[in-house]
Amino acid sequence: MSPSAPATVVERFEPEEWPAGQISRLLLQLAHDGLSRPIELPVLVARGAKPGPILGLTAALHGNELNGIPVIRRLFERLDPKTLRGTVVGVIVVNVPGYLNHERGYGQWDLNHMFPGNPRGNAASVYVSRLVDRLVRRLNLLVDLHTASVGRVNSLYVRADMTNPEAARIAYLQRPQIIVHNPPSDMTLRGAAAELGIPAVTVEIGNPQRFHSDYIKRTLTGLRAVLADQHMIRTRAVKLGPPPVLCERSYWTYTDHGGLLEVSPEVTEHVEAGQTVARLTTPFGDLIAEYAVPEAGVVVGHSVNPVAETGARILHVGVPAVDGDPRFHQREAVGSTESGSDED
Template sequence: MRAAAATIATMLALLLAAPALAATESIGSLDAVPIIDRLDVADLPAGQLQRFWFRAGASPVGQPWLVPVVVVKGATPGPRLLLTAGIHGDELNGIAVLHRLAGTVDPAKLAGTLVMVPGLNPPGLMQSARQFTPDWGRSAPNLNREMPGKEGGNTVADFAGRLWNRLVRPNADTAVDLHTQSRGTAYMMYVFASNARTRRMAELVGPDIIKMDKGDKGTVENTLTDDGVPAITLELGRPEMFDDAMIARAEAGLTNLMRELKMLPGKVTPPPASLFVANDLMPARATKAGWARLLLPLGAAVKKDQPLAEIRDSFGRLVETVLSPVDGRISMIATDPRTDQGASIARITWWSPDPACANGC
């Protein structure tokens, strides 16, 4: 009996000493980069940069979808900042921002951990598609409406669930999801925020416009914020390109955020004086089809009923002048002059005085 009791006691001690379920799970490597099924940055040594492939599910031919992850773990303890990019496969500037941060953030000077995921949507990136497109198009869901997903569900639910449960949520105290506008449109440097804390984060990254916004169900930003992790969406200009000026601004803004979080040394830069804060937006739409020519640049201040664009027919004859629906700032423009009836030519951000709209209408 004493031997049996000793054996049981030993087994209990081993179980109690075993790593938690969230521990990093390595399953192999590719080109000397470890492949993992789960990440827990607490496992990783301090003062180092490490790269991983995260297995986020399987393609229709049974091969894994591998998502790149870069972790910079500081020499001293501190918060965990999660930066993600490429959840829409035609929105690329954010990927270059994370590549640059991976080359410039010094682990020896960092307090806390920087977790970067430069390419959340491999099938979308391969096809330059906004959607999650693992097959020839029988279904093309928006991965940024699928969080937190469901492991064991359909393809996109399982993919999102693995990202959420095994990579994103367990490794974030604060987060920024990087985007651009999608094909045929362009943004300024533009941030979506949803409360006072995330508005402060938005101010620190130094955008042109902050849009207070209640957001959409299933986005990385809103799902994290609702779960207690303050998060913002950072929009960086045009799709399907690397814009060096926009990338440099985002790198500087995220560095400024890390200073505010006490992750990096240095003085915190105040928000730009030109920053425009809005809580609503209104599309300016063409009521006739044709060729559109914008009359004002992206970012211009506008007054209600000010001309924004001209629509011309196939012979160049003016068929419509599109007017601004409100006083505000042009936050988005259509870059393709071919215009369908009812298409949005521009979006105007503005501040609604309705008290219910304080954090977004």
């Protein structure tokens, strides 16, 4: 496809409308702004020559969380629709207004707290409702690509309902550093997809407002493993990295006073119960408080913004699941068939 290949404007994604064995470019109209201009989401569609599942990838649902964009573009650069089985749909930017404003939100709203939306609701609610109705409900699998928020850093981690065997399988194939079990039904895109019977996971790829090449590569390898596992692309054995830490839950710790905050552990580090993880000081440098974690865990993410008001986030602690916890689908169930390509 030439760099200037035109995109077709559509109001609805219908997979069978696109030519088999080709990659197509779409602009999906979801709404209009106050100057009556259409808000159009750039979408890539690779419809394989052979029938198979429809895998959806979504990036920049939070408009300043950008690492999913190169993940989708690079995945499509390497896809051969002539040999692909099924269809891959990549929504390069979900939250177009947020992206243009370098912001997480959609105006005053957080889109990932609005799903499944309401077709007669407020601006953000209509937007997500149309996204679900016009695209998401046609998918068979969904991987929603995010990053940390401004002022924080994340590990490469996946949020998934690990009691759902298909979502758990995608989570393990993605080969993140950490997996956090999260039930669905939480007004997120992932939850809305799950309610439609579409196995879905959220991948948190590093930090906002930048491209993080190492995590982008790892996410690509994971997505190719998912494609191979679904028999959409040919399997290629790879050397797998260390297995992810499965967490049964996770939570943030917060300051109870304002000041200047310094957090000491790095992401993916293990912390012990009672271990001091942060110091809070006055502008003059006097110590206000040292903060510890209440229980042992793994650092999923943490604040990097020293300016902390009362109630500022400190550390995102993951609590590892007990080995063999019967509630969760275990890695062994996936292990032997894990595959994918091994670079970029």
